[in-house]
Amino acid sequence: MSTLKANKLTLSYGGANIFEDLNLTIPEGKISVFIGSNGCGKSTLLRSMARLLKPQSGSVILNGADIARLSTKEVAKQLAILPQGPTAPEGLTVLQLVKQGRYPYQSWLQQWSKEDERCVQQALHATGMTELAERTVDSLSGGQRQRAWIAMTLAQDTDTILLDEPTTYLDLTHQIEVLDLLFELNQSERRTIVMVLHDINLACRYAHNIVAIRNQAVYAQGQPEHIINAELIEKVFHLKSHIIPDPIYGTPLCIPHGKGHRAGEAPLEAVAL
Incomplete structure (x- = not known):
């Protein structure tokens, strides 16, 4: 199916x-x-x-x-989508960007959880971005930046x-x-x-x-x-x-x-x- x-x-x-x-x-x-x-x-x-x-x-x-x-x-x-040429606000770190992928799971009743943290860390690891988590997105190379955005889509866990x-x-x-x-x-x-x-x-x-x-x-x-x-x-x-x-x-x-x-x-x- x-x-x-x-x-x-x-x-x-x-x-x-x-x-x-x-x-x-x-x-x-x-x-x-x-x-x-x-x-x-x-x-x-x-x-x-x-x-x-x-x-x-x-x-x-x-x-x-x-x-x-x-x-x-x-x-x-x-379903997660990564559009062509995405841009991040100046000064946003990789970790902050990847955390945005957990937005669908947040609400007034459901705040940041251990599951959210697990998904973010797993996405960083899968894309090889763990060591760059505290770097700002705008300081990365093109390939690193694209991996950061892919990490964000992975954090959605779709x-x-x-x-x-x-x-x-x-x-x-x-x-x-x-x-x-x-x-x-x-x-x-x-x-x-x-x-x-x-x-x-x-x-x-x-x-x-x-x-x-x-x-x-x-x-x-x-x-x-x-x-x-x-x-x-x-x-x-x-x-x-x-x-x-x-x-x-x-x-x-x-x-x-x-x-x-x-x-x-x-x-x-x-x-x-």
Whole structure:
């Protein structure tokens, strides 16, 4: 049984429909990645599935219930979302930021508890941020800052985590660091993770399930090795490419066609060895 579904979802932005009657099922306990060209609606769809964007029609089903009928705190106890490029107030420490993840569990009757403290410390440990807990968020490197925000989402202790382009603005080392962290969380805790990623090769490496979006619809969905091919890349990204197995991981590796080889040199396949 899936924890998250879109049922005949119609979304609009600026008066124009982005999706119409969209049906989508997110596999439970897996990593799903939305891919598609710029402006295709990946982030809009992700935000709607977190109840940050009200649909024109249709519904998002979270653990069997219409998400629109749940209170904000009820949603936050079941689903966490990390938007693109989050910012923290100046001077806020990592520990203070991560504690914000326990907000859904606080009330006049329920103040800070041992369970809250356990979840915060566990989130810091899982993201490797324990030693940096007293550092201010604005003093961290890009990769450290992203890990701090992920720690905050983990402190919510939800089974489902949504992340909008979590590797944006990070160098390659920090991209791999963040994606490795999310992969390990999925493997060790079976959390359902849904991400928007721009890098098709990283999406193929880390995703169990890819959702390719084109023309206001899901063009294809499934395991990377089952759906990623040159035809899909051309249809979805308007790019000719060659798909080969990744020499290390065996996942699909997209090699774009272009004029990238140095002037006067033949492409690699034309070189006689």
